[in-house]
Amino acid sequence: MASKDKNSIDYRLLGRVFALTRPYRNIFLLAASLAVLLAPLSTARPYLIKVMVDDYIFANDISGLTKMALVLVGLLMLESLCRYWFIFSTNLLGQSVIRDLRVRVFKHITKLRLTYFDRTPIGTSTTRTINDIEAINTVFSQGSITIIADLLTLVTVLGVMFYTSWKLTLICLTTMPFLILASYVFKEKVKKSYQRVRSQISRMNAFLQERITGMRIVQIFNAEKAELKKFRQINREYTQANLDSILYYAVFFPVVEIISAASLGLMVWWGAQDVLKASGVTLGALVAFPVYLDMLFRPIRTVANNFNNLQMGLVASERVFDLIDKDDHIENNGTLQPAQLQGHIQFKGVHFAYQLPDYVLKDISFEVQPGETLAIVGSTGSGKSTIINILNRFYEIQKGEIQVDGQRIQDYELEAYRKRIAIVLQDVFLFSGSVLENITLRDERFSREQVIEAAKLIGAHEFIEKLPGGYDYEVMERGATLSMGQRQLISFVRALVFDPDILVLDEATSSIDPETESVIQYAIEKLIAKRTSIIIAHRLSTIRHADNIMVLSKGQLQEFGPHEQLLQKEDGQYRKLYDMQFLQAAAEG
Template sequence: MSKDKKKFDFSLFGRVLSLARPYRLVFATAGILALVLAPLSVARPKLIQKMVDDYIFFNDIPGLTRIALWILGLLLIESVLRYVFIFSTSWLGQSVIRDLRVRVFTHLTSLRLKYFDRTAIGTATTRTINDIETINTVFSEGIMTIIADLISIVVVLAIMFDTSWKLTLICLTTMPFLMLATYIFKEKVKLSFQTVRTQIQRMNAFLQERISGMKVVQIFNAERNEMERFRTINREYTKANLDAILYYAVFFPVVDIIAAASLGLMVWWGAQDVIRAGGVTLGALVAFPIYLNMLFRPIRMLADKFNTLQMGLVAAERVFDVIDTDEQIEDQGELKKDKLEGKVEFDQVWFAYNDEDWIIKDLSFTIEPGQTMAIIGSTGSGKTTITNILNRFYEIQKGAIRIDGEPLPLYDLESLRQRIAIVLQDVFLFGGSVIENITLRNENISREQVIAAAKMIGAHPFIEKLPGGYDYQVMERGATLAMGQRQLISFVRALVFNPDILILDEATSSVDPETESVIQYAIETLIKKRTSIIIAHRLSTIRHADNILVLEKGKKVEFGPHDELLKNEEGRYRELYQMQFLEEVKS
């Protein structure tokens, strides 16, 4: 719902209501309670009128007591029913957004990485938390309470006309002013709330990026500049909130003045009619101020509640935009294998992230089962992209990728990824224990399997030394661990799933020589058992690979074993190898 959209979007509203379909019984109960509460609340002032007209003037103490008990009973019943009404609408709203959060998160996990490449994490977080929370108000403070208030207004007006149509008309003379004030308030607050939602999203995105990149901010002494940017965003957010508060601060006193004017007119005219015995009874004059309060209160709140409903719909449209994002990886393959032989073929593959700038260009190669292929090339040559498209994080535009002779799209995606493991250079660890980070809470992986894999890698000694060992609580992104330790944990994570195809994306480039020697030994042991793809910065680590693929700007420029490539005196691999050898000698 764009900012310039003024009409109520009934199709969107219907879609939001459909979210409550699993809870239709609670929804219906709340609707019935809304119908029941309106006449119940109006009955009290009617009984007060009867108390004055029929019992007080006639000194009927027993009758007065009986009416008082009726009022007390009605008050208790109304209190219980109103509690049930408020609780049921709130429970309904919380249940709907609980289900919606799961739905949105499940959808997000199925999207292509391209969506996250162009969507700020703070924006996605706002959609999943703030906007979904706002949808709750459609049920807890929106539709049901609006229905209840509208029914209450109709019932109160009917009783008022039945009691004294003259007094009612006198009271309604101020109604045009109230309706005008309500309309202006509704439009102004709606715009201000939309601005507030935009500023919340902007602030969340800013804070998420700066907190995640705080190390960079501090390294380059950018704290002051970032603080100034935050102050600007914070001022705009505060201003948006203050604008909304200003409209409330003006509107409610105006409504109180209009209500007081209506009450004054009613008392002025009604008192004269009572004195002249013109048809208005003293009981009616006593009850009418209560009727007026019951009439003006929901009218005053309707504008606010309608805005609440509108804001819920604004948030709902943003959430539905995420749900409707048609960037899911097509998972129509039915081929499932408990074990892959490991033959990988790239056949004239073309790929671009933005469908225009080709990153991979007409790339073809074959890795036989159990072989190791290393990939080298300058930055931006497409090394990591190969691993991304092999795992179907992105879809290729031309050509074909086959595993064991079958095109990738024929494989069930979950089954395929279970047989491929990747160790990245930038290791991501979640908040939780070491063993949870290794198993990713997969209950099929036992503690014994984790320990066995850790011993194979050489990570067991350092894990055992951590406080709590495998139950040591890792901070977000593994902040309390050294880079080498994080790499070792990621190795154990990959190996414990026993993959048939292993991908190492510069997995040893950020570790110290001692840790690298441990990892290198594990790599040499492991790649004998499975098809492996190694992306390496240090060429000394890949000389034993069966074949080496040399990439340059997405194209294959050389392919073959280490010794064979070195024989080509004008080859790119020989050039890179000699340059790195000289650097190592100088250092």
């Protein structure tokens, strides 16, 4: 890959980047054609100046000189127009490619397994989607096509210079080894500093994303100074990486100017002698050569920088392609697309580990009949939420089988399957947008009237109407302006609107105050009456109505049965949990 070979371009990777231009083939051909056309157009200007001096000024041909001047003006206008379209087309090509690539990357990220998000900082994914993709634009706007245009100009200028005066050309080229050496050193130094800059950007994004998201914890534990110290260090390293690249630019360009001036001085010194001796170099050539020199040194001066832009664009593309190439997504080979599920759930000898060989669930087997309610209880880390994760295929099990309505869940088309299941989590996530948009998730199938009807049923309509703007109230990021109970009520309305066949309540009432809980308890009972439901709860008082209760301990099924039956087991795990909560409630009362 590009990062492995630091002294050459990975042409396979470059080819993959250019494959992204296929939908914009016409724009690419336009940019390439203009790159070829600009080389002779730009070199024609100094040649016309030489002709004007040698053939018309000394011949005192004012009429011919005027015509040549008009030709020169026309040539300048044509070159300016071509250069405008060249710059515009290369940037348009780059922006078009990265626009499509961003959509492709985001679509890919949404299909990755949750294990990817478990081990990858959010800031890293953000950097890949924004900063790295933006850097790929330089492959087109300041990289490959521009390098080709500069090299064509370089070859054309050298050819015309040799044709005009081979002596002056050789004199000018005496300083070229120093320029090539300076360009090579500059290219290597800037490439390393750019790599450091890209690495520090990713590190800073990940740091900021975590700290801003967890700012409540930072402030609760008075960790502001400690986090500020860490950020200052990261910021200092990022600034130093940028300053290093600026230093190399500050040294390189003056060095190029000195070499260019030395070359010009040598050319004038030698050429003036030949002109005075009339030994082959004409005055027109002497006048035109400074322009040739500028055109010769400009591509050499910029090609090193453009080569670095190309390399950095390829480094960024390597990171983006590494993300795209991650085959860490849930396989969606199922063909069954049920319009409705009966809700018959069966776990058969299920084993699951987030990281092998540490199994979180061990040989779990149970059954939930259609329309029944199963409550799952157990201590923290017993595997309660994991049951929900694997039922929804957020993660794949290693052993055993999960069936819904007698079919393996892998046999269902993933989107169609998940549409029939709704989950209400303890930690409700709300997006920036209106209450209505958070309930419908911008799904146009659901009307405002349906949302209001569901809100009335769930007991949330009254509090939503009291918000400024009602259902159009703009919820801040993560619902920061709403209470935990209000966010939970909105999530219940969301679940009801989507009308699932299987309902999951994952600690859905644990963070709600008793008053709010009493408001939604009736709605929960109505909601689960028509569908298969799984309830995970710490408060055992809220699950008495469940048809069966499953007790988990360290990933193993300890007890299974109705509330009254489990209470009769004096040494049972459920009886111990129930007595413990009863005594705690009595003590608090």
